[in-house]
Amino acid sequence: MTHAVVVEELLVNRGGRAVVRDLGFTVPRGTVTGLIGPSGCGKTTLMRSVVGVQVVAGGVVTVLGLPAGSAALRNRIGYSTQSPSVYADLTVTESLRYFAAVLRAPKSDVSRVIDEVGLGRHAGKVIGRLSGGELSRASLAVALLGSPELLVLDEPTVGLDPVLREELWTLFHGLAERGVTLLVSSHVMDEAARCHRLLLMREGQLLADGTPDELRRRTESTDLEQAFLRLVREREEAVRS
Numbered sequence: 001m002t003h004a005v006v007v008e009e010l011l012v013n014r015g016g017r018a019v020v021r022d023l024g025f026t027v028p029r030g031t032v033t034g035l036i037g038p039s040g041c042g043k044t045t046l047m048r049s050v051v052g053v054q055v056v057a058g059g060v061v062t063v064l065g066l067p068a069g070s071a072a073l074r075n076r077i078g079y080s081t082q083s084p085s086v087y088a089d090l091t092v093t094e095s096l097r098y099f100a101a102v103l104r105a106p107k108s109d110v111s112r113v114i115d116e117v118g119l120g121r122h123a124g125k126v127i128g129r130l131s132g133g134e135l136s137r138a139s140l141a142v143a144l145l146g147s148p149e150l151l152v153l154d155e156p157t158v159g160l161d162p163v164l165r166e167e168l169w170t171l172f173h174g175l176a177e178r179g180v181t182l183l184v185s186s187h188v189m190d191e192a193a194r195c196h197r198l199l200l201m202r203e204g205q206l207l208a209d210g211t212p213d214e215l216r217r218r219t220e221s222t223d224l225e226q227a228f229l230r231l232v233r234e235r236e237e238a239v240r241s
């Protein structure tokens, strides 16, 4: 199996309208794939569909060879949402110990993931007293427990300073080198450049799918921001004609 995720003709309705329409793509194993697009374009909805927590109206989502949402996938996928999934009144370590027990991850994972997200100095701090960036790293640490094969990370670097963002991107690439597949959403174009592959989304549809180099070449653009804007314009012209 070369693909960690295969999505075919996905259709998702939310609030009485189609927010993801006729969407298809694959995510090769061991890559960092960026899901890039403006706020509200459907990134979270798509990630929820991959993780198997979203009701879908049509299409097929296959994850690690199984239908999305299969019970057998539970311990093989790490998902970090935009809202913190850790308890305010526990310390970082206590919280991770709790989730490690729930996920049946080895106890030794707790200190490993704390180190990986750079929260070593804050391990004894109560979650409710963490800064925004520390809190999102604590959530990310939960997703790393149990060494999942697929990590689905919804805007994991929001609110982080450039040094921490750099550290996390180095971590993502290190994980991919060990064979982990990462699907990471962002609306920051400089992060897009750090992905092996990009899925550019707009208004519930895929605008383009390719490596950063391919997308720059295809649009004759020097940077990805410009490439994205050109693809938007192309799509609008195609719709008009």
Ligand SMILES: Nc1ncnc2c1ncn2[C@@H]1O[C@H](COP(=O)(O)OP(=O)(O)OP(=O)(O)O)[C@@H](O)[C@H]1O
Binding pocket: 014, 015, 016, 019, 037, 038, 039, 040, 041, 042, 043, 044, 045, 046, 187
């Ligand atoms: N629970 C919900 N009920 C109804 N509509 C929803 C719900 N959640 C999201 N939507 C709508 O679905 C669309 C896609 O939302 P989604 O959260 O997937 O976008 P996003 O690209 O992740 O945005 P952001 O970057 O701001 O997180 C938006 O128009 C949003 O308003």
